[in-house]
Amino acid sequence: MAVLVLAEHSNAALNDATGKTVAAAAAYGGDIDVLVAGHNAKAAADAAAKLPGVRKVLHAEGEAFSHSLAEAVEALVVPLMANYEAFFAPATTTGKNVTPRIAAKLDVMQISEISKVVSKDTFERPIYAGNAILTVKSNDAKKVVTVRGTAFQAATGSGSASVETIAAPAGPFKSAFVSEELQKSDRPELASAKRVVSGGRALASADQFNQYILPLADKLGAGVGASRAAVDAGYAPNDFQVGQTGKVVAPELYVAIGISGAIQHLAGMKDSKIIVAINKDEEAPIFQIADYGLVGDLFKIVPELTSKL
Amino acid sequence: MKVLVPVKRVIDPNVRPRVKADGSGVDLANIKMAMNPFCEIAVEEAVRLKEKGVVTEIVIVSIGPAQAQETIRIGLAMGGDRGILVQTDAMVEPLAVAKILAKIVEAEKPELVITGKQAIDDDSNQTGQMLAAILDWPQGAFASSITKDGDKLKVTREVDGGLQTVSLNLPAVVTTDLRLNEPRFASLPNIMKAKKKPIDMKTPADFGVDIAPRLTVVKVAEPRKREAGEKVADVDALIAKLKSVGAI
Numbered sequence: 001m002a003v004l005v006l007a008e009h010s011n012a013a014l015n016d017a018t019g020k021t022v023a024a025a026a027a028y029g030g031d032i033d034v035l036v037a038g039h040n041a042k043a044a045a046d047a048a049a050k051l052p053g054v055r056k057v058l059h060a061e062g063e064a065f066s067h068s069l070a071e072a073v074e075a076l077v078v079p080l081m082a083n084y085e086a087f088f089a090p091a092t093t094t095g096k097n098v099t100p101r102i103a104a105k106l107d108v109m110q111i112s113e114i115s116k117v118v119s120k121d122t123f124e125r126p127i128y129a130g131n132a133i134l135t136v137k138s139n140d141a142k143k144v145v146t147v148r149g150t151a152f153q154a155a156t157g158s159g160s161a162s163v164e165t166i167a168a169p170a171g172p173f174k175s176a177f178v179s180e181e182l183q184k185s186d187r188p189e190l191a192s193a194k195r196v197v198s199g200g201r202a203l204a205s206a207d208q209f210n211q212y213i214l215p216l217a218d219k220l221g222a223g224v225g226a227s228r229a230a231v232d233a234g235y236a237p238n239d240f241q242v243g244q245t246g247k248v249v250a251p252e253l254y255v256a257i258g259i260s261g262a263i264q265h266l267a268g269m270k271d272s273k274i275i276v277a278i279n280k281d282e283e284a285p286i287f288q289i290a291d292y293g294l295v296g297d298l299f300k301i302v303p304e305l306t307s308k309l
Numbered sequence: 310m311k312v313l314v315p316v317k318r319v320i321d322p323n324v325r326p327r328v329k330a331d332g333s334g335v336d337l338a339n340i341k342m343a344m345n346p347f348c349e350i351a352v353e354e355a356v357r358l359k360e361k362g363v364v365t366e367i368v369i370v371s372i373g374p375a376q377a378q379e380t381i382r383i384g385l386a387m388g389g390d391r392g393i394l395v396q397t398d399a400m401v402e403p404l405a406v407a408k409i410l411a412k413i414v415e416a417e418k419p420e421l422v423i424t425g426k427q428a429i430d431d432d433s434n435q436t437g438q439m440l441a442a443i444l445d446w447p448q449g450a451f452a453s454s455i456t457k458d459g460d461k462l463k464v465t466r467e468v469d470g471g472l473q474t475v476s477l478n479l480p481a482v483v484t485t486d487l488r489l490n491e492p493r494f495a496s497l498p499n500i501m502k503a504k505k506k507p508i509d510m511k512t513p514a515d516f517g518v519d520i521a522p523r524l525t526v527v528k529v530a531e532p533r534k535r536e537a538g539e540k541v542a543d544v545d546a547l548i549a550k551l552k553s554v555g556a557i
């Protein structure tokens with residue numbers, strides 16, 4: 001029996017999360033097929049075929065898949081699962097949206113955001129904002145999991161899987177896409193950036209967030225993140241939020257600026273390789289996990305750092 | 310329309326969870342508990358929809374121990390009309406919670422269910438979507454705005470790249486994200502009034518749902534500890550350190 005991996009993609013290209021999910025599936029073992037459900041998504045399907053370790057790419061086309069509507073993806077995947085013993089999806093907002101629907105239809109208890117495959121039925125996952133690591137054994141016949149991208153490394157090299165076009169349910173579905181507002185940016189994508197610069201409540205306005213955080217990020221070639229407080233206050237867009245209930249990142253370098261270090265924020269960045277904290281309060285909890293801490297006023301420190309790099 | 314709001318009693322988000330020495334779980338003895346923050350957002354949204362005249366009745370449901378009545382009372386004090394407690398001391402997994410909720414939906418016939426996107430204890434992020442699938446309803450997960458649009462529901466969702474807006478047929482399930490609203494604090498008079506609102510007491514057996522867990526906890530462990538590093542004196546020292554470890 002084989003594993004079905006749900007690809008994360010933009011129709012034109014494959015998202016990094018897909019390779020990491022394939023890596024988790026490889027740790028699980030067995031043949032790996034990748035499902036690319038999209039609209040004009042041939043390029044993404046071809047890219048998936050080049051991932052190492054993939055047996056076959058299943059390519060389904062349909063208007064409803066252009067925005068990965070959960071109802072449509074569920075209708076596509078559930079019948080396919082007759083041929084698979086496990087379903088692996090990235091723990092992205094797309095994966096988190098649809099995977100529980102598939103699990104419920106299969107009458108399987110999903111295992112969310114696995115950080116390790118221990119064996120065919122046993123997995124590790126963080127709970128309580130990463131303050132505890134749960135090892136859990138599934139007693140269901142099929143396994144349905146989402147995969148935490150920062151915990152797995154995509155295999156390097158190149159594969160040459162076959163691409164098979166499969167029929168897609170036509171609908172109608174009970175939901176419809178209306179519109180989207182996607183952040184356009186030339187900066188590295190937050191979830192996979194090698195370096196991340198994040199700003200917190202201390203930035204005090206969207207203008208200052210842009211004025212202080214962005215030039216430093218650009219100097220470092222970094223992706224930009226934010227604390228929940230900065231996002232709630234409108235200093236940064238929602239998709240910048242790093243943390244328990246935002247994005248989980250683990251870059252080589254994470255620079256936390258004017259962020260106190262609440263457990264919910266740490267949950268999203270404490271696996272970064274090097275953590276730098278800049279905060280005027282020397283007692284701020286962020287310093288307890290930072291490799292290098294600089295105590296002082298960010299409005300003085302950050303411009304100096306930016307100019308000296 | 311009638312709205313059902315499932316709320317979960319969880320560890321207070323301001324408390325730091327501690328792993329039990331025997332590795333069997335997180336120590337919740339004498340720990341402050343609270344309504345899951347995303348459920349507070351769900352109740353608040355239901356109350357705002359009622360204030361706008363879109364919603365007629367709000368039913369607050371919890372599956373959990375007797376103390377979960379207090380959690381339901383908070384929802385009633387915020388503006389819920391009545392409660393249902395499905396009482397059990399067992400650990401109920403999201404799949405079983407969704408099955409119980411589906412049975413309650415069959416009986417109560419709400420047009421909308423608003424759940425939180427995630428319980429901050431198990432961090433599952435499953436229940437709302439599972440419920441939608443069991444009922445064959447559409448879903449708007451991770452909502453940052455909800456508006457009634459004729460016979461449809463327009464939901465803006467927080468997604469990895471920004472925001473996505475979908476239109477849902479009703480009935481539907483919506484799960485809340487952080488930016489949907491800022492929940493109100495229940496006032497003292499409303500807390501007093503909430504004491505008189507009815508809570509229906511049920512058990513999982515009343516719904517014929519098998520809540521036996523599908524997952525076995527092998528162990529719960531502390532995460533890898535990160536040691537505090539060093540404080541550097543100034544920007545030059547920071548740059549020198551970062552260069553020395555090859556981070557820049």
Ligand SMILES: Cc1cc2nc3c(=O)[nH]c(=O)nc-3n(C[C@H](O)[C@H](O)[C@H](O)COP(=O)(O)OP(=O)(O)OC[C@H]3O[C@@H](n4cnc5c(N)ncnc54)[C@H](O)[C@@H]3O)c2cc1C
Pocket residue numbers: 199200201202226227228229230241242243244245246247257258259260261262263264265268278279280281284296297298299322346347429
């Ligand atoms: C259900 C739930 C989910 C949550 N999810 C998340 C999440 O995913 N991500 C997240 O980040 N948070 C999350 N939070 C919020 C979290 O608890 C904190 O409230 C939040 O992280 C605080 O953001 P902050 O550090 O920017 O603000 P604050 O805690 O206010 O810290 C601001 C810091 O800036 C420093 N400062 C002020 N002025 C200056 C200056 N001039 N120079 C240098 N330093 C300065 C201060 O000393 C302080 O340490 C969640 C909370 C809940 C309840």
Ligand SMILES: Nc1ncnc2c1ncn2[C@@H]1O[C@H](COP(=O)(O)O)[C@@H](O)[C@H]1O
Pocket residue numbers: 314315316317318345347348351370371372373401403406423424425426427428429431432433434435436437
């Ligand atoms: N035991 C429960 N009782 C009532 N609602 C619940 C329960 N467990 C989960 N929920 C609902 O489902 C949401 C998501 O929880 P979870 O899927 O566990 O992350 C919560 O915010 C609640 O709205």
